[in-house]
Amino acid sequence: MSEIVRRDPRTEWIARNRLHPEHEAVLAQLNGGAAVAQWMGPNGIIRRNPHAVGFIGPNGIRRIDRSGAQTAHASGSARREAAAVPSRRPVRIDTPAFIVAVMADMPGGRLSAHDRDVLGLARQLADEGGQGAVLLVSFCESREDALGEAGVDRVVNFAGESFEGYAPEQRLTALGGIERQHEPRYWLFPDSPLGGAELGRRLAARLGERPATQVWQIADGQCTGRGAAGTTDVTRKLPRIVLALPECAEPVSETVHAAAPIDPPAALPQPLRRVEDLGAVAVDPAGVALAEAEFILSAGNGIRDWDGFHQAARVLGATEGASRVAVDNGFMPRHRQVGATGTWVTARVYLAVGISGAIQHLQGIQQCDKVIAINTDPGCDMVKRADLSVIADSSEVLAALVEMVEGVRKEQRNAA
Amino acid sequence: MQRDGNGNAATEPSLKVAALVSVGRHPVTGRARRAEYDARAVEIGLSLAKGGDLSLVHAGASSPETEAALRGYLGMGPGAVDVLQQPEGSDVVPALESWLRAAGPRVVLCGARGETGEGSGLVPFILAERLGWSLVSGLAEIESVDRDTMTVLQALPRGQRRRLKVRLPAVVTVDAAAQPARQSAFGPAQRGELHRVASEVVPDAAAREWTVAPARKRPKRLKIVKAASARDRFKAAAAKAEGSGGQVLTGVSAQQGAEAILKLLREEGVLR
Ligand SMILES: Cc1cc2nc3c(=O)[nH]c(=O)nc-3n(C[C@H](O)[C@H](O)[C@H](O)COP(=O)(O)OP(=O)(O)OC[C@H]3O[C@@H](n4cnc5c(N)ncnc54)[C@H](O)[C@@H]3O)c2cc1C
Numbered sequence: 001m002s003e004i005v006r007r008d009p010r011t012e013w014i015a016r017n018r019l020h021p022e023h024e025a026v027l028a029q030l031n032g033g034a035a036v037a038q039w040m041g042p043n044g045i046i047r048r049n050p051h052a053v054g055f056i057g058p059n060g061i062r063r064i065d066r067s068g069a070q071t072a073h074a075s076g077s078a079r080r081e082a083a084a085v086p087s088r089r090p091v092r093i094d095t096p097a098f099i100v101a102v103m104a105d106m107p108g109g110r111l112s113a114h115d116r117d118v119l120g121l122a123r124q125l126a127d128e129g130g131q132g133a134v135l136l137v138s139f140c141e142s143r144e145d146a147l148g149e150a151g152v153d154r155v156v157n158f159a160g161e162s163f164e165g166y167a168p169e170q171r172l173t174a175l176g177g178i179e180r181q182h183e184p185r186y187w188l189f190p191d192s193p194l195g196g197a198e199l200g201r202r203l204a205a206r207l208g209e210r211p212a213t214q215v216w217q218i219a220d221g222q223c224t225g226r227g228a229a230g231t232t233d234v235t236r237k238l239p240r241i242v243l244a245l246p247e248c249a250e251p252v253s254e255t256v257h258a259a260a261p262i263d264p265p266a267a268l269p270q271p272l273r274r275v276e277d278l279g280a281v282a283v284d285p286a287g288v289a290l291a292e293a294e295f296i297l298s299a300g301n302g303i304r305d306w307d308g309f310h311q312a313a314r315v316l317g318a319t320e321g322a323s324r325v326a327v328d329n330g331f332m333p334r335h336r337q338v339g340a341t342g343t344w345v346t347a348r349v350y351l352a353v354g355i356s357g358a359i360q361h362l363q364g365i366q367q368c369d370k371v372i373a374i375n376t377d378p379g380c381d382m383v384k385r386a387d388l389s390v391i392a393d394s395s396e397v398l399a400a401l402v403e404m405v406e407g408v409r410k411e412q413r414n415a416a
Numbered sequence: 417m418q419r420d421g422n423g424n425a426a427t428e429p430s431l432k433v434a435a436l437v438s439v440g441r442h443p444v445t446g447r448a449r450r451a452e453y454d455a456r457a458v459e460i461g462l463s464l465a466k467g468g469d470l471s472l473v474h475a476g477a478s479s480p481e482t483e484a485a486l487r488g489y490l491g492m493g494p495g496a497v498d499v500l501q502q503p504e505g506s507d508v509v510p511a512l513e514s515w516l517r518a519a520g521p522r523v524v525l526c527g528a529r530g531e532t533g534e535g536s537g538l539v540p541f542i543l544a545e546r547l548g549w550s551l552v553s554g555l556a557e558i559e560s561v562d563r564d565t566m567t568v569l570q571a572l573p574r575g576q577r578r579r580l581k582v583r584l585p586a587v588v589t590v591d592a593a594a595q596p597a598r599q600s601a602f603g604p605a606q607r608g609e610l611h612r613v614a615s616e617v618v619p620d621a622a623a624r625e626w627t628v629a630p631a632r633k634r635p636k637r638l639k640i641v642k643a644a645s646a647r648d649r650f651k652a653a654a655a656k657a658e659g660s661g662g663q664v665l666t667g668v669s670a671q672q673g674a675e676a677i678l679k680l681l682r683e684e685g686v687l688r
Contacts (some may be wrong), residue, residue, distance in 0.1 A: 095671035205545035213536040274550035288575035390673035400674035
């Protein structure tokens with residue numbers, strides 16, 4: 001639609017003049033055919049017509065919807081477009097007074113909920129002390145497209161083979177480089193096993209600083225963290241290095257920041273490699289507890305071919321889950337049940353086959369990142385929840401999936 | 417994962433192993449006991465140094481209560497524990513550091529964090545940094561030990577394991593992923609010896625300024641709905657969780673559907 005506003009002074013004048021014979025018709029035309037509830041009168045006073053407000057509901061009762069959804073067209077299309085743009089306030093910090101550095105775990109290249117909380121805490125510290133900037137340090141290819149919405153002003157990404165896998169020594173030298181180049185006022189880490197918890201403690205030991213660990217609250221320059229296996233609260237002056245628990249602060253929700261990428265410090269010293277990563281060890285996915293499985297293939301009442309399902313789980317390397325109906329019918333053991341009365345799962349990918357998505361089931365998969373549904377019914381609740389749905393017969397799709405994965409594996413074996 | 421790998425682990429007879437043990441606290445009764453993770457570390461030490469050279473060391477104040485707790489470790493098999501005498505409120509790292517320098521173990525096993533005091537889990541990191549030894553956290557199992565290196569399995573989140581080759585000497589921390597500790601037997605616990613060792617004392621000045629209180633319950637996070645109008649707020653509170661409009665493939669063949677699923681699985685990197 002054209003952005004240019006074309007004015008017609010004559011119709012505007014008629015619209016203001018309540019006594020003009022064409023007044024009603026012009027108003028209705030300006031309003032796209034509907035009766036108008038308010039307009040500007042000749043003396044600049046807003047005039048209202050209460051009879052035109054709202055609409056007649058199904059029972060013949062007048063209903064008034066004040067959300068603006070019904071009457072939005074009254075104010076013209078330009079205003080409607082303005083309402084559609086996101087309401088987050090953009091913030092740019094060009095010359096920061098100081099830096100708050102955050103090392104995020106970013107499992108799978110995305111910010112975890114814990115990371116967002118820590119970034120929220122960083123934002124709080126950066127804004128309290130004046131114009132501070134939050135610097136995100138990450139060690140993996142970011143697949144997060146909304147870093148700015150998490151409150152990140154600058155991003156340093158250390159990519160490269162030497163930082164992949166378990167490389168704490170390399171990562172530590174990288175953090176050391178950041179420390180020298182930017183001299184952050186604070187270092188924040190998520191206190192998560194094998195992620196921030198380890199690197200944060202290593203950095204603290206290297207810099208000879210005493211960090212505050214398991215911190216869950218920061219207020220007035222004091223921080224409170226859990227001590228003694230979570231049975232005490234230790235309150236102390238806020239140190240430079242903080243390892244924070246989940247929900248230590250609210251994630252950023254009102255502003256959107258620049259998230260400008262900056263170059264990592266050049267010429268990092270080569271650390272002595274004392275620990276070498278020999279790669280992941282194949283674990284039996286069936287032995288992994290459902291609550292902590294990363295990839296779950298879940299079966300519901302829509303499965304006919306159970307051998308095919310088990311084979312698919314084996315080939316895909318997925319942990320098996322089930323809906324209550326599949327369990328009640330005796331096809332799956334009770335400890336595989338997902339949902340309100342079963343296990344609350346945290347999988348990154350949840351593949352639901354023939355599950356309708358009852359609320360009791362959806363509760364159990366609230367924390368899953370990506371949900372894929374295979375179902376014959378395009379209108380079911382699981383399809384509404386899913387990020388990708390395939391409307392087809394479950395056994396055929398699973399068979400095709402197995403065939404494809406096995407084909408690729410064979411090719412790789414032949415190539416090797 | 418079966419534990420029979422330890423039988424054929426190429427352990428040299430003279431492998432010196434040390435375990436740092438602390439006094440734990442029972443989460444319900446609050447009584448002093450052996451610390452859970454430290455006991456697991458001792459368990460790994462026992463299987464590593466089969467009948468060999470495992471020494472236990474504890475740094476702290478001694479009282480009848482702590483001694484009873486330390487005897488909990490002796491009941492697992494080791495004959496003695498060195499108790500570095502430290503008054504309440506002192507920094508135990510210098511004492512442990514000089515003890516480790518003198519003893520020169522190849523592998524130092526520690527629990528991931530203590531159950532009393534600050535419980536920050538920093539001691540292994542500071543010791544490894546000062547001694548210049550390797551450090552591995554979250555150990556699940558030690559597979560084999562050679563002269564200069566050892567191969568270990570590290571526990572990752574979500575039940576995964578990673579194999580690492582670690583240069584010795586090394587400090588490793590042990591948490592819930594490792595094999596549970598055996599029970600403590602009363603007889604060996606009473607027969608075992610507590611060697612009191614005088615050691616340098618460095619007061620922990622920083623910790624004096626802290627206030628320590630029983631843990632408060634953390635406020636539960638509220639679901640905050642930022643909506644301009646009451647109607648939107650009501651909808652957010654009452655409506656079922658609706659996905660953000662995922663992709664729906666209708667009328668496709670099974671192959672096309674499988675391809676789309678495979679593509680997403682690859683992107684997420686869950687397919688190995
Ligand atoms: C107190 C209470 C607690 C409960 N707790 C739980 C719980 O913890 N976990 C849980 O899962 N349930 C729970 N339930 C049950 C829940 O309400 C549902 O009944 C159940 O989840 C439905 O399971 P389903 O989706 O497998 O079966 P159905 O609802 O029968 O759905 C089958 C789906 O498969 C599809 N389908 C059919 N044939 C095919 C095919 N050939 N190919 C592909 N798709 C096909 C259908 O379109 C349908 O969507 C609970 C219920 C109550 C009352």
